[in-house]
Amino acid sequence: MLSEKNSETPTFQVVSVSRENIPGIANWPSSGPHGHYHWPNASDGSGSSVIRTGDRIDVTIWDSQENSLLTNPGQRFTEIRGVEVDGNGSIFLPYVNKVGIRGLTSAGARSKIQSRLEPIVPSAQVQVSLQQGRDNSVDVVGGVAKPGAYPMPSRNYKILNVLSDAGGIPSNMRNPQVRLLRGSKTYEISADELFANGSKNALLQPRDTVIIEPDERAFTALGASGQENLIYFPKDRVTALEALSLMGGLSDFRADPKGVLVLREYKAEHLAPDGTGPNLQQVVFTFDLTSADGLFAARKFQIHPDDTVLATESPVNAIQTVFGLVGSAFGLTARASALGN
Template sequence: MLREANSSTPTFEVVPVTRANMPMVASWPRTGWENDFGWPGTSNGSNVNVIQTGDKVDIVIWDSQENSLITSATEKAAPLSGVEVGANGAVFVPYVGQVYIRGMSPDEARGKIQSELVQIAPSAQVQLSLTQGRANSVELVGGVDAPGAFPMPSRNYKVLGLIADGGGILPTLRNPRVRLIRGGTTYETSADSLLANGERNALLMPGDTVIIQQDNHSFTALGAAGSEDLVYFPKDNLSAMEAVTLMGGLQDSRADPKGVLVLREYPVRALRSDGSAPSMQQVVFTFDLTSTDGLFAAKQFRINPSDTVYATESPIPAASSVLSLVGTTFGITRQAQNLDN
């Protein structure tokens, strides 16, 4: 390993991880997480609905005036049922024409229609009820007991309220993740983080889609450990020490606790030469679990999706064997990632 690190033309970067350099390593770009948009914070909206195109309103016009243009002598109420709000934001009211009500609350729309009727029916009174259309609803897809489209009960409808209306997150999902699709942007967080932090209870907007799925992020476990396999993340923040535990621990008869490796590949755009980021795409982080410093560093180091955690065997015959082992492992990792995708 030292031979590769000191080579004039190294093929990968070797970083022994200690408590001293953990702040630097922790500041390097994270890898393996597809979403870079974070998650919107919470806010408060209006506790009333706002009428949108595609909504339907039921209008009842009451007029007791004799010789009314709207009502008859025997029926003092004229119902207009299921009137759809058009693309121009208006509804048609007889003897009045187009009345623009998009963007209004139901009470504001009722007042607007009533004021438009004053010239032909000064004593008329209006009742209005709203049935929301798809443009005034949000969708909850998968991961709950009752997914579907949900009309927004108000403009103060939030993610946790939507999930509750859908019956709650299924308990069988592994580390469930919540995605919020808004226009062309996808936000993502874990369900644990959403439930633990009220600041993440994002305010929904009409047309939002919320998707709940189990987490399929994984790392590859190889070498002298309890298992060699893809290991799925049970939570978002997973330390190197926890990863070793999930691998089944180090095998006493084979593993070298001074040679636990984490192999990671960075995109070219993440590379830097000033230490603020890796200088090469392929990086091998090394841990010495026989020292207190190494143990604490392993507890602080975060495993990223698509990492490979390799428990080397003891004793290591030569540096050339390690170089061969690491090169082969990077190839195995790519194959595993391709199969997983």
């Protein structure tokens, strides 16, 4: 490791992590699949209560005049139920032909229909009831107790509302990630951050799709630790010290606490010779956990997805291993000599 660090043409960069350089390293670009996307503002309105194509409208027309064009004899009103808003945003009504109502609220549609009726039936009064169609619903397709399509009751329907209506997120899911698909855009946030921050409770829009999935980010644990395995992130951020704990700690008799390494690979566009980023794509971060400085640095250093955390073997353990092999060889030689005699 030291020979590579001092080489005139190193193939990877070696960085000894300390409290002094932790702030600078924290500003380096992220590596691996970070799993965080932009999240919409909670104040973004949904407009879900306006009329859209595919909605159905119930229209009730009241007319107190005798011999009204719109009502049967002896009746004071007539009902026209289930009129679908067509692709042009219009509905058909007798005597007034097509009325464009897409984009209006129920009150706006009532006013427009009544104004179109006034030249024919001046005394008519109109009531409008909206039955929202498929385009005014939100799909929850996974990671909840009751996936399905959920109609939006109002323009104030929020992400936490639909998660509650869908039965909530299972408590045993690993660091659940809430993904929101809106048109060609994808938004993502962890459930913990969503629940903890009211400003993240975004308003939904018609035809949104919500998916809940376990966090798939992971790092690889190798070397003289409690386990060698792929370890998934149990929360949004994991420090180097927490990573060692997830690995089962350092082996008492094998590990070298002065030789804990984090191997990371950056993209070529992230290289920054001015120190604001890595000099080479492959970087090895080293930690000395026998010093207070190294321990505090490990508490601040953030593990990235696809990192490899390596607990190196103690030099003493390596020597003991060699002595053991030599001793075994001597033992075999002695036994062979005894058999020869």
